[in-house]
Amino acid sequence: MRQKEQSPPPSPFTPPSARLRHRKHTKSQEVFPDVSKLNGGSNLLVDDQNKYRSMWVRTLSSFWMLGGVILILYLGHLYICAMVVVIQILMAAELFHLRRIVHESKRLPGFWLINWYFFFTAMLYVYGRILRQHLVNTVTSDKFFCKLVNGLFKYHMVICYFLYIAGVMWFILTLKKRMYKYQFGQYAWTHMILIVVFTQSSFTVANIFEGIFWFILPASLIAINDVAAYFFGFFFGRTPLIKLSPKKTWEGFIGGSFATVLFAFMLANILGQFRWMTCPRKDLSTGWLHCDPGPLFKLEYYPFPNNIAELLPWKGMWISPVQWHALWLGLFASIIAPFGGFFASGLKRAFKIKDFGDSIPGHGGFTDRMDCQMVMAIFAYIYFQSFVLAPGSSVEMILDQIERSLSHEEQQKLYAMLGQIFQDQKYGYM
């Protein structure tokens, strides 16, 4: 994960270097390039050749990424999770490495091991919590595995805690005189990285198992926002948006917002019609899914009012309730998610780095791709949990628990106790 070599860090605002910046920036940032193209001075020919080449490189990698994502989507929930995990590992590797380069690490062999140790502890904890129920549902057929898995999960928290404590003790015992500040800095940096990486990926995975729809829609909206803002900025961009990212413009921002919200509305309609996307997966199998998608995804016909209907060839539209939710997601993706990109830009400027890595030719590293996605994934999860999740589901969950873990006699006992409580409450209110 080397840094990009072709760049002496630019001083952002002087005009002659604008063209240089432009050439370099097209290769290394997901941020829309090209406002400076409108202000470019002479040397357009040289500009043009490099511009097309770098755009070609970017397009090629974009297509590869898109193709890979579609393939994984087709394969299913488990593979998407695996993809998320892989992306996570790569992001963490980039970010761990970054700090080491910014403040070179020397006389501490094996210190990087502690980073990865904490990474895997965090992974065990986070995915253990999220996928606990799914894992249990997968092994219900086998008595032995069932017991084993249940036993493991009962002590899951303790196990992860002791692993973490062992890591902390290891850290303390390897503190070396005169390296204290560096080591503590690394420790804090590790924690920040892990928090950032794991919060968003855990929410992403939780969303995936609620239905691929809730993963693919937010992710696409971010990509669409990027592309739309780029094009609007390309054609109409004049007013700079924020000093942190000098190539973004207000025109791109607003145009991108409109396009994103519109796309959100339409995309939700299209995606909502596939069972593969909308059905939640309750276990870790990989086969086909059947379910009743629920009233959220049922299309309803809305006829247009008469005066409009005369102008358009269609008499009405099919709209599913989920499209209104998608509007909110689109709004968030266009207005607030770009701040994730600004944050990453600011971070790069603060530590004078060009890119987080260079795994993806033309785009930079994985963290460069994922910075807006992270903000969006968290919002999508929280939105889903607060506004979409049907209120009856907690009743379902508890009923499930009752059926699974209590014997018949215990169920009857519970029933009797509940009845008693309701009686008391009734009399208490009267």
Place this chain on the structure above:
Amino acid sequence: MDRDNGSGGPSTPSGPTARLRRRKGSTEVAPEVETNGDRLLLNDRNKYKSMLIRTYSTVWMIGGFVSIIYLGHLYIWGMVVVIQIFMAKELFNLLRKAHEDRQLPGFRLLNWHFFFTVMLFVYGRILSQRLVNTVTMDKFLYKLVGRLIKYHMVTCYFLYIAGFMWFILTLKKKMYKYQFSQYAWTHMILIVVFTQSAFTVANIFEGIFWFLLPASLIVINDIAAYIFGFFFGRTPLIKLSPKKTWEGFIGASFATMISAFVLANVMGRFQWLTCPRKDLSTGWLECDPGSLFKPEYYTVPQWFPEWFPWREISILPVQWHALCLGLFASIIAPFGGFFASGFKRAFKIKDFGDSIPGHGGITDRMDCQMVMAVFAYIYHQSFIVPQSLSIEMIMDQILMNLTFEEQRALYTKLGQIIMEKQFGES
């Protein structure tokens, strides 16, 4: 949350410097370089004076602590919140550089914005159920609270995002690095401060016992380590804290475990300490303590000496759990202290603050407590709770997580399921 003045340092290597180091009573960390052994007389007077100051503050802290325990769960929670605010304030101030700060007015406000957002989030989660239980009598409040809790996560998220956007919009050229460091530092502080206090509060409402016992064990461990080190200390334990010794460490471990065993017995007999509180009231508590706190009688084995007054010992099952807590408190919790010492050395600071005369700041007092509180919570959740009946757990869930209508719906459906089963079996 007090440590005795003894922890000014279980002392160690012999020589004139040893006494000097001990006498600098104000930090738990050995001061950097003290090699002048010729001012002994002066230092003697200072030693007694500083020990007196430490004793005063300790007595005040213990007194305040005992009265809060007497007042109850809600007040203990209030105390935890106040301690938290002071800790956060100390830590926020620590790495701030006055020069840069002048150019960024309002940046401190951002820290406190994040602080209160996290506080709302954490305590909202932990205490939401109990809040609901408190207002069940009033229909209007009940609805209001229910609605607030439903959108609690979104509210906190948007508050956080607002802070995030505020941060980005106030980034100033040439101050980027400072601002990002402050941002990261704020997050680390909040995580450290709130994890342990969240777990502490969760423990408190499960029963004051689960808060008081771990906290006391840390204090006892400190004092015992000091005393053992004072009398027997010779071999240094770790370079980070040169005043700690192996003798102090091992002696303290034994003492802690024994006192854990005894203290659990003593504390377990008070219902005020062992009953969980299901709502936010402040009145007296009554409950069935559960099998964990019921004494079991063991006859003393034959080989015990004649003068032993009791022929029968009553042991509460919880005492065995207390042994595990004691083991952790003596062996692993001191690493919290080492971490804080290393941290102070790394950033060349003497104390985290100076709120407590003779002891340093509040963070100095709380560093081992933090590690212990988290462990106590996790231990409680993993080993204590599942031993209760599953019916109790599910009952709790039903009463706590569902609204009235949902409870009725569950009741009806459960009835149907049981009916079907009965028909299926007959």
